[in-house]
Amino acid sequence: MSERVLMAPSILSADFTRLGESIALVPTADFIHVDVMDGHFVPNLTIGPPVIKALKRTTDIPLDVHLMITNAEDSVQWYLEAGADIVTVHAEACPHLHRVVQTIRAAGAKASVSLNPGTPVSVLRDVLCDLDMVLLMSVNPGFGGQKFIANTVRKTAELVSLSKELGAAPLIQIDGGIDADTAPLVVAAGARVLVAGSAVFCKDEPAEALESIRSAGQGALQRLA
Numbered sequence: 640m641s642e643r644v645l646m647a648p649s650i651l652s653a654d655f656t657r658l659g660e661s662i663a664l665v666p667t668a669d670f671i672h673v674d675v676m677d678g679h680f681v682p683n684l685t686i687g688p689p690v691i692k693a694l695k696r697t698t699d700i701p702l703d704v705h706l707m708i709t710n711a712e713d714s715v716q717w718y719l720e721a722g723a724d725i726v727t728v729h730a731e732a733c734p735h736l737h738r739v740v741q742t743i744r745a746a747g748a749k750a751s752v753s754l755n756p757g758t759p760v761s762v763l764r765d766v767l768c769d770l771d772m773v774l775l776m777s778v779n780p781g782f783g784g785q786k787f788i789a790n791t792v793r794k795t796a797e798l799v800s801l802s803k804e805l806g807a808a809p810l811i812q813i814d815g816g817i818d819a820d821t822a823p824l825v826v827a828a829g830a831r832v833l834v835a836g837s838a839v840f841c842k843d844e845p846a847e848a849l850e851s852i853r854s855a856g857q858g859a860l861q862r863l864a
Contacts, residue, residue, distance in 0.1 A: 652836035695722030778815030787816025799829035823859035
């Protein structure tokens with residue numbers, strides 16, 4: 640498990656007319672979180688492979704592509720070919736979850752699975768050892784700026800416990816309502832990758848906001864040492 644808090648600012652909250660410039664405002668980001676929504680799996684519609692391909696040309700920061708879509712098993716190759724470095728699919732939307740995880744890994748990308756707030760971590764038991772990362776949604780997916788669901792802290796600890804039981808070591812990523820107040824809570828429970836959208840890109844100084852959240856999380860990590 641990483642002993643450094645990694646930051647993945649979400650461009651869902653960035654200026655869509657200036658995505659390249661927005662990414663340049665957060666040069667210390669470890670990943671750029673790209674939310675792909677289809678208007679079916681979640682009640683919102685965002686971007687697709689052409690935008691990801693364009694983003695790949697504008698930054699060397701790895702693209703963390705979160706597929707909140709119903710047809711991920713059929714279309715995941717589009718996102719891999721567009722340049723996604725990490726691909727996250729939702730367990731709730733993939734009946735053949737093992738197959739799509741193997742497809743992602745075979746393409747040379749990192750494989751991640753996301754769970755909605757109402758989905759227990761136990762559904763990952765049979766694929767957890769094949770995952771590079773697990774994304775726990777700390778809000779119901781679809782829109783930015785929502786309030787953090789406190790139960791995510793317990794769920795994060797449960798995932799850590801299950802990983803230890805199975806001998807797995809995925810990074811644990813938390814997405815939704817993350818700021819300098821909530822970051823320490825999930826980091827103390829075992830998370831190491833934090834997605835933050837409005838708490839970064841809606842601030843006057845996105846780079847400072849990002850590092851403030853990282854610092855808050857890192858402080859919790861140091862207290863565990």
